[in-house]
Amino acid sequence: MQHIKATPAQLAWQADRMGVFFHFGINTFHGKEWSDGTLPASSFNPAQLDAAQWVRTAREAGAKYVVLTAKHHDGFCLWPTELTDYSVASSPWKDGKGDVVAEVAAACRKYGLKLGLYLSPWDRNAQCYADSKAYDEFYLGQLRELCSNYGELHELWFDGAGSEGHEYDWGRIAALIEELQPGAMVFNMGQPTIRWVGNEDGLAADPVEYVVEQTDFSNYTVVTTKLEEALYLPPECDVSIRPGWFWHGNEEPKTLEHLLAIYYRSVGLGANLLLNLPPDARGLLPEEDVERVREFGAEIGRRFGTPLPASLRDLGEGRWELDFGRPVTIDHLMLAEDLSEGQRVRGHRISVADRVLDADGGRPASGATLLASGGTVGSQRIHAFPAVTVQRLTVELDGSGEAHDGARLAAVDGFSTGAESVPEIAYLAPTTYPEDH
Numbered sequence: 001m002q003h004i005k006a007t008p009a010q011l012a013w014q015a016d017r018m019g020v021f022f023h024f025g026i027n028t029f030h031g032k033e034w035s036d037g038t039l040p041a042s043s044f045n046p047a048q049l050d051a052a053q054w055v056r057t058a059r060e061a062g063a064k065y066v067v068l069t070a071k072h073h074d075g076f077c078l079w080p081t082e083l084t085d086y087s088v089a090s091s092p093w094k095d096g097k098g099d100v101v102a103e104v105a106a107a108c109r110k111y112g113l114k115l116g117l118y119l120s121p122w123d124r125n126a127q128c129y130a131d132s133k134a135y136d137e138f139y140l141g142q143l144r145e146l147c148s149n150y151g152e153l154h155e156l157w158f159d160g161a162g163s164e165g166h167e168y169d170w171g172r173i174a175a176l177i178e179e180l181q182p183g184a185m186v187f188n189m190g191q192p193t194i195r196w197v198g199n200e201d202g203l204a205a206d207p208v209e210y211v212v213e214q215t216d217f218s219n220y221t222v223v224t225t226k227l228e229e230a231l232y233l234p235p236e237c238d239v240s241i242r243p244g245w246f247w248h249g250n251e252e253p254k255t256l257e258h259l260l261a262i263y264y265r266s267v268g269l270g271a272n273l274l275l276n277l278p279p280d281a282r283g284l285l286p287e288e289d290v291e292r293v294r295e296f297g298a299e300i301g302r303r304f305g306t307p308l309p310a311s312l313r314d315l316g317e318g319r320w321e322l323d324f325g326r327p328v329t330i331d332h333l334m335l336a337e338d339l340s341e342g343q344r345v346r347g348h349r350i351s352v353a354d355r356v357l358d359a360d361g362g363r364p365a366s367g368a369t370l371l372a373s374g375g376t377v378g379s380q381r382i383h384a385f386p387a388v389t390v391q392r393l394t395v396e397l398d399g400s401g402e403a404h405d406g407a408r409l410a411a412v413d414g415f416s417t418g419a420e421s422v423p424e425i426a427y428l429a430p431t432t433y434p435e436d437h
């Protein structure tokens with residue numbers, strides 16, 4: 001692994017840990033996942049739309065940012081764009097005077113969450129899509145509107161789906177973002193700063209690499225994009241609380257256990273989680289989803305809201321002593337790596353040190369009990385294990401190759417949660433092709 005460093009903006013984004021996705025648009029009114037750009041704008045009428053309810057729920061889930069589908073593949077725009085009539089401006093909602101993007105932006109300001117926007121490159125409504133050059137102008141015009149009129153953007157989501165073989169002018173797109181929203185994270189396409197984890201189940205797997213030479217393109221192909229050089233691109237794990245990305249009346253939210261399992265497999269492995277909550281045709285998040293998300297946020301808060309911090313002593317050679325200052329009973333640990341010199345940790349082992357440290361060097365003698373182990377650590381790594389009462393632990397870090405290679409810890413917290421194992425992933429969504437939905 002090369003020691004490519006993160007930018008401060010990337011580290012800040014990783015520290016957010018979790019965002020909420022809102023898939024909402026013309027599809028919401030037709031029970032569709034993908035539509036072909038011909039559904040009438042007159043069918044968009046979310047009479048009770050309340051963006052404050054959406055964003056408040058995201059905050060209750062523990063999210064620090066949201067990402068709204070300003071335009072999905074069908075081309076219907078949730079803001080009154082000048083570039084096409086296929087937008088809220090042609091709908092009966094608020095007599096064509098409404099702007100969903102503005103309402104979500106205002107709610108984010110009110111609740112202190114950051115705003116991200118999804119602008120589908122693939123556009124099945126725009127007449128000019130077939131002409132790459134003409135479409136570049138159209139798309140840049142839309143992006144300019146979104147980057148100019150809604151305050152600071154935290155993330156721009158470029159979804160590869162449907163774009164196989166289409167040429168976009170990513171150089172100009174990147175220049176526009178640099179000019180208008182230099183702090184925004186760029187998801188997966190063009191000149192990305194964050195990457196897709198490679199599935200839509202919300203699941204990362206150990207090792208979670210922050211420095212990569214290629215990215216996965218979309219859920220509907222096995223295509224990968226080779227980068228010109230290795231880049232620091234931390235992964236984001238996107239998954240919907242329901243089987244679909246858009247709301248469908250006959251679907252149910254995932255169980256609390258399933259959401260917790262996803263959390264351990266994303267945030268718990270050092271990736272970000274982007275949990276989709278689809279508003280319904282009223283323009284509200286369904287009550288059962290709000291309730292589920294509240295339970296989820298409360299349970300994450302209950303498990304991880306009261307950390308027992310350990311003081312760290314660097315013993316050299318990648319070995320660290322953790323001291324809680326008094327005997328504590330814990331069943332979880334959260335490790336954080338010092339990422340200031342890039343991602344270095346390739347492996348780690350945590351042992352109970354109390355009774356087995358020798359007096360001078362702190363080297364664990366034989367018989368030290370291995371508590372947990374794994375590969376990468378990154379921004380945070382969560383381990384669950386049967387409760388132990390300990391004061392001191394030893395952590396051994398491996399870097400790449402034989403040596404520890406500058407691998408360092410930044411912080412370690414213990415937790416007493418009452419949960420002694422990681423929930424199982426009982427159900428994995430099959431890869432669905434939205435055309436068949």
Ligand code: FUL
Pocket residue numbers: 033159160161218219238245434
């Ligand atoms: C996919 C899209 O095709 C889905 O409709 C959804 O937006 C998901 C997040 O990305 O690739």
